Amino acid sequence: MTGNAAAHSIVEPGRLAKRIAATLVILYALVSMVPLLWIVLTGFKTPPDSISYPPKILFEPSLEGYVNLFTTRTRQTPGFIATLPPPQSWYDRLVRSRNMVIAGPSKYVPRFINSLAIGFGSTFLAVLLGTLTAYGFSRFKVPLKDDLLFFILSTRMMPPIAVAIPIYLMYRELGLTDTKLGMILLYTAVNVSLAVWLLKGFIDEIPREYEEAAMIDGYTRLQAFRMVVLPQAATGIAATAIFCLIFAWNEYAFAVLLTSGEAQTTPPFIPFIIGEGGQDWPAVAAGTTLFLIPIVAFTVLLRKHLLRGITFGAVRR
């Protein structure tokens, strides 16, 4: 006890100690940001600039990466290009200056839309099921409660490749391979375990007295759940939803094994953004930048709840 008392006596770290700590932490933060900064910069380079030696920090920014990301192009002879009507837009002009002609849109936008549809669809279902189940576990005596909760969590810990083998066979039988519905169901199943554990933590924190008071006032249990518990849990539900969305957005293993076209999401698609002779790095970087921006924004929004999210609601602060 005396030890604890000593620990809690406020010993302000000295000014020098603070300054050293600040320097080291900021140094780490800056170094860890370099790869991300490089992704953003590479997105604004021309292909020759992106592979120059030494690596270029200062360069003339270009939107070629973004144009290449959104289009497919064919190489043509200058003679053929001269016979075409004059370019209609700045990106037409840019592509033609590389002796290419735009053949059509790329698949980046459809893949991005798939990511959105599958992400939001599975998040909605996981949070819906998770909220109900968390409330059930939080408020009622359920037989084998701890075992059921452990079972629910353990499903999330399974290696995706091992799970993918039977899912692949099952989906092939059911015709769910490479469908958005199949991916939404699968991601819902993975996310619902996180949702149950996180939301149970949030709902446990809402005093039961609130509902009991409402029920004494004549609400039924279901009405009390809807009118009292749900509004109180709104922040927790929002934080849980963002965690589910991030998981579905980032997921790669199931996506690469179970989708190939129709329902393919962005992560398995990005490595296949190729130009002439390998990956088109400015276009890959542009696609990566657009893909990562929402997650960076969400991380900043979520910062107060991150700890809960990554420990399944066990550690609160």
Added chain:
Amino acid sequence: MLDQRPAATLAERAAGLTPPAVAKGVRGLSDRAIAWLFIAPTLALLLAINIFPLIWTIRLSFTNYRANPPNAPLKWLGLERYSDLLTDPDIWHGMQVTARFVVSTVAIETLLGFALAYLVDRKFRGHGFWTTVILIPMMLSPAVVGNFWTFLYQPQIGLFNYVVGFALGIDPSSFQMIGDVRLAPWSIVIVDVWMWTPYVMLICLAEAAEVDRASKWRQFWSITLPMAMPFIMLAVLFRGIENFKMFDMVNLLTNGGPGSTTELASITLKREAFEKWTTGYSSAFAVILFVTIFGLANIYVKALNRVRQR
């Protein structure tokens, strides 16, 4: 007590015995019905998407079934399958590579993460902002970021090689992180440490809030570290489980190469199941991984509950 009141009718007695919540619930649904109504859909989904396929995997693991082509004659191999598997050097190689990967990443991440948390807890000006900045890599898609690291690791043009070459005064094209048998295992460790050190830092910061600046060295060993231990264990277990099943980042960064120097268990499993299509064989391997993870998850949940009860 109730029985000693002779005037009470049966109905009154029942009402007296029932908690008010249940009595109210009778008007709508009973609490028991609501509990099951709320829990059953989740359990049904998990049974359909996890347990049913798991049972299927176990059944297939005793056969020589191939998913592709699907109509080959089926042979029941029984336990022979598992004895084959456990003596297969490829499997053991994959397990060893995984073990080395897990141990080195978790060790480095724990040391670095704990040190960072300790420094952030000096509460210098702007520590909240810099903490958020440090946390960003762990939220990103390991696959998408792993794919970009292949660019950073390019021998001549890659930024990583350039910076390391510049710092050590060697030619950046004189070493290959991904292509070299000795360096490839480190190439995946570096990316994992970059992504997941913030995770350990964040968990250790939760403990720092409790200990509150025990800054003296003596106090560090006698107070800070013992109090941090349950949280560190939590981080170690979770990172251990996550990296034991690591697939996405490594699949895109090295795909197990060169040779099989970075071929983790998950990569071996992918090759067997989705490239060689030895479904029965890989199912048996999957079952072994399931059992291992299930055991680890059990320990993890115990650690979670210990932290929760503080």
